Amino acid sequence: MSIQGRTALITGASAGLGREFAWQLGREGYRLVLVSRSQADLDGLAAELAAEGIESIVLPADLSRPEAPGELFDQLKSRSVAVDYLVNNAGIAGPGLLKDRDWAAQQQFYQLMMLSIAHLCHLFVPPMVERGWGRVINVASVAGRIARGGDCNYGPSKAWVIALSEELALTVGDAGVKVCALCPGFTHTEFHQRANLTEMKNSMPAWMWYQAETVVREGLAAVEKGKRVYVSGRLYRWVDPLLQSVFTRRFFTMSDRRN
Known part of the structure; x- marks a missing residue:
């Protein structure tokens, strides 16, 4: 089906995977709605896209706000x-x-990582069903595919995104709407620098890391193929069955008593 006149909304669009989604979907012919907290970053991206003939709408928003x-x-x-x-x-x-005792910060995290996704799907998916066509990619993570000791937040939030995406896909697939939980492994973006994880990233072997371009390209192809969950990166696709197997899963779980 032609994508002429279709619009793609991308959250977290100003950097990392979001920025790459903007470029790849824009080059496919979609008009873009760019969402992130930074007006300046969005304006800069919109100007770059416009120079390539890609139309976009800039809508700054902080999705940790319930409204x-x-x-x-x-x-x-x-x-x-x-x-x-x-x-x-x-x-x-x-x-x-x-470890972090500010409950308000915990609530903002849950709002951003889970509730905002559910809310956006609640608002935008029913009109897709009515029109008989739509695509939804919820960016999850390999961290949502295996339990590990640690912050007890990031992995569980991504596991919830995966579960939500699978049920959405089963619910609306017959109406022409495809939903995919995209699960990257370690990816070269600004994420680790912003999270103060640069030292961790530098200590890891290069072969464990994938480029954002690869992750996004694979994700776009996966949703078109009707994949409900897609693990990006050949390495992680090889490891994932081992993570899920009742026979090998225990070898991949890790405890962390620092938190």
């Missing part, structure tokens, strides 16, 4: 913009559930 998804929906409705392709990409490393 933000509804505000985005209302702004687009007022402009008569229908969203055909939703990429829920915004995310942070977040606080440690036990």
